[in-house]
Amino acid sequence: MPATSWLIIVAMIAYAIYKQTQRHEIVGSSRFKLAIIYGVVGIAIGGYHAPTSGLAWTFLGASIALSVVVGLARGRLTRVWPEGGRVYAQGTSLTIGLFLGMVVVKFALGTLAYVEGISDNGGIGEVLLMIAVMVAFQAELVWRRALPLGARESSKDAVGAAR
Numbered sequence: 001m002p003a004t005s006w007l008i009i010v011a012m013i014a015y016a017i018y019k020q021t022q023r024h025e026i027v028g029s030s031r032f033k034l035a036i037i038y039g040v041v042g043i044a045i046g047g048y049h050a051p052t053s054g055l056a057w058t059f060l061g062a063s064i065a066l067s068v069v070v071g072l073a074r075g076r077l078t079r080v081w082p083e084g085g086r087v088y089a090q091g092t093s094l095t096i097g098l099f100l101g102m103v104v105v106k107f108a109l110g111t112l113a114y115v116e117g118i119s120d121n122g123g124i125g126e127v128l129l130m131i132a133v134m135v136a137f138q139a140e141l142v143w144r145r146a147l148p149l150g151a152r153e154s155s156k157d158a159v160g161a162a163r
Contacts, residue, residue, distance in 0.1 A: 005124040008045060012038065012128060013103060016135075020091030020099065026080065026146040028153040035136035042128030056119040063109055063130055070102040071134035075141025080149065085159040087151040089142050099134070106130050 019034065051057045074095045081088055091099075106127050113119040143151065152159070 005045060008041065009124045009127060012041060012131070013100075016099060016131065017096055020096050023088050023090045026087045026089050026142060026151045027155050028143055028147075028151060030155070031139040031143045032136055035132045035139060038128050038132035038135060042125045042132060045125040045128065046123065051119060053118065056113065059109055059113050059118060063106055063126075064133060066102060066105060067130045067133035068137050070098050071137030072141055074098050074134070075138040075145070078138065078142050080142060080145050082149040085150070087146040087149045089146065099131075102134060103127065103131070 016034070016038075051060050074091075077092060077095050077098070079090045079092060110123075110126070
């Protein structure tokens, strides 16, 4: 794997951790922004090919399922609170740990698939796509939790406006 790919994945993981530590307003129309960024970068980097065997499809399915489960867990465990007519969210050490754990498990699954000859098609792009899936599920759950607290659909909506 080229050094550039490693630099990109390290930078994207560092960026994700940084974003999770920052308090941010929850706005419905932009909730998938980070997932889209990860998906686009993952596609641009490449390194993803369709599985060629049943077992390779099983590994891909397990990887996607892991992303969904971790995304839902992170969405449930992210701090969400109203303040000054807006609704905010911020990750916790647990949500950051879940994120890092998922990345480690994804790399471990890819390494196992490669070593066992199940698949040699995985790469950094695939890891970023799995992160995109996780972040999308997390964002949707956080949004659903924020709605009853008065979260805005758009940044153009009035602050503290009644629904």
